[in-house]
Amino acid sequence: QVQLVESGGGLVQAGDSLRLSCAASLRTFGEYAMAWFRQASGKEREFVAAINWSGGTTTYADSVKGRFTISRDNDKKLLYLQMNSLLLEDTAVYYCAADWSTELLTARYQYDYWGQGTTVIVSS
Numbered sequence: 001q002v003q004l005v006e007s008g009g010g011l012v013q014a015g016d017s018l019r020l021s022c023a024a025s026l027r028t029f030g031e032y033a034m035a036w037f038r039q040a041s042g043k044e045r046e047f048v049a050a051i052n053w054s055g056g057t058t059t060y061a062d063s064v065k066g067r068f069t070i071s072r073d074n075d076k077k078l079l080y081l082q083m084n085s086l087l088l089e090d091t092a093v094y095y096c097a098a099d100w101s102t103e104l105l106t107a108r109y110q111y112d113y114w115g116q117g118t119t120v121i122v123s124s
Contacts, residue, residue, distance in 0.1 A: 009118030022079035022096030033101040038092035
């Protein structure tokens with residue numbers, strides 16, 4: 001019933017840019033809070049960026065502020081993560097998440113729906 005599919009990952013060099021996309025099958029895409037999380041090898045899944053249901057408010061992890069931008073297109077049911085000035089430490093599997101809420105959600109436990117992830121590898 002609810003499917004999230006990430007795409008756009010790949011191998012890039014430090015300093016490059018990359019845009020991730022998440023296509024959602026949610027019938028009411030505009031009613032869901034959405035976010036991006038990432039999980040590096042050997043680490044726990046961590047918060048990256050979140051956006052509220054209307055797209056009017058966003059928040060970011062300190063590690064990506066000023067470099068990443070989260071956005072959404074509710075008509076197309078797409079979530080984006082524009083990543084600029086990529087660093088080696090950005091290497092991870094990136095996951096799209098969604099849940100019913102009119103507020104920003106930033107914690108892993110707050111999300112019930114997840115994509116399978118798309119891999120981003122940043123090399124020097």
